[in-house]
Amino acid sequence: MKVLFFLFLLSCGSPNTRVIAEKPVNYIRTSTEFVTALQNNEDVTNYLKVFENANLDQLHFQLADDKQKITFWVNIYNGYILHILRQNESLYNDRRKFFKTKQINIGKTMWSFANIEHGILRRSQHEYFLGYMKRWFPSSLEKKMRVKKRDYRIHFALNCGAKSCPPVVAYEIDMFDLQLAESTKAYLKKNTTYYKEENEVHTTTLFSWFRGDFGGKKGIKKILFQQGLIPSVKVELEYNDYDWTLDLNNFKKI
Template sequence: MRINLLALSLVLLFSCCKVKEAPLGKQTATTTDFNELSETFLSNIKNGTDTKSIQEKLANTSLEELENALTTDAQRYAFWVNIYNAYIQVILQEHPEYYDDRRDFFSREQIDIAGETVSFAKIEHGIIRKSQWELGLGYFRKWFPDKFERKLRVKKRDYRIHFALNCGAKDCPPVAIYTPKRIDGQLNKGSEMYLKRTSDYNSETKVASVTSLFSWFRGDFGGKSGAKKILEEYDVIPDTKGVDLKYKNYNWTLDLNNFIDL
């Protein structure tokens, strides 16, 4: 009888201990707001504050943690545009000579994030443009994107990101800090400002001189007809009838610290 009572007591004690362990584990677990982290990343760059701890956090997080944190396209777009723009500033401020060979610069794997080392091209074309082939003009997707890309890419392409990504050049859009709640309005405002700044329309010849982005990523914009509709939407041209497009040369002069509030 004493043996049975002792055994019962041990079972109850063990059960109590197991019940108490679960809440303790939950209390010590932490969840990172990666959108907020990306916003702080850019804010620190803008204010001249050190960003090494943020870069370490991004490098040491797991693919699963990042995927679970970015569940909507609004979150994905805001995070990845901020990350792209932040690392352009960080890397080129330290190594402006990298811009001498831009093809190598954008394709080089040099950004540590979620256990991988990725390139600017992978972030832009693989994640933000949903696995588009870099040389496909926006008409051809990659055949076999890897797991990192598949897990983290957006669900739907949005042409407005071309007026938000800052590649470090003078003709690039300025750097804004994007948030998931406001990103739709921010992208609209940023697109309007960029297109009005970079476009010229001759009402007599009906020729609109526009950024080369419309040519390089024509499929993203819906071709020439889509580009003209976009220009009409943002009041760059009065209508699309009879309008011809002329693509301007892109000014690749290095121009950092070009921030704007949207």
């Protein structure tokens, strides 16, 4: 009888034993699956629990380079935009408040969309100075999680819910460069028109809002030239209007 009782205790194990035996969560892969589930209109309750209970030290360890950081945080940004606005579209009526509200629970820490975009993905850039001024006092957690170097291509991957936003892609770490390059190419091609007679190019206003991220006007023209959208960098720049109409079905697979 004592032997059976002892075996029963072993089979149950202590709480500490069970925790140690658990396999660490792959947060990057989970973020990809999260976006895919949202694209397929599946229930994401379990994903939300995983992110809420994430170990921030493990997350920081897994996001060792900018490729990993961008993959994870772009998926988180896009995924939570979809999830939150599907629950309550009226939140989008006050966009300023919506983006600044801390409503994303990652590792028992509340984040705002502004935290993720301007703090982590743009390396603590101030959101109102066109990419030419850093935030003065970023938090220690922001400094720990943020990218080492700004990558302008994030602007063609982040989807804030507006019709003019780039489509939502489930970014995968193994396909990161291919997907981000394709997203950039496709978005710029769709939103750029060159008028030969006027020698003028009309393109996305994202370039204007974050011009410092792109290297200013010279950098913008260089990007458009490299994408084959203008014949030379000696052109006049004009920016398209941005359509803020809510669109929660703007998806693309790459």
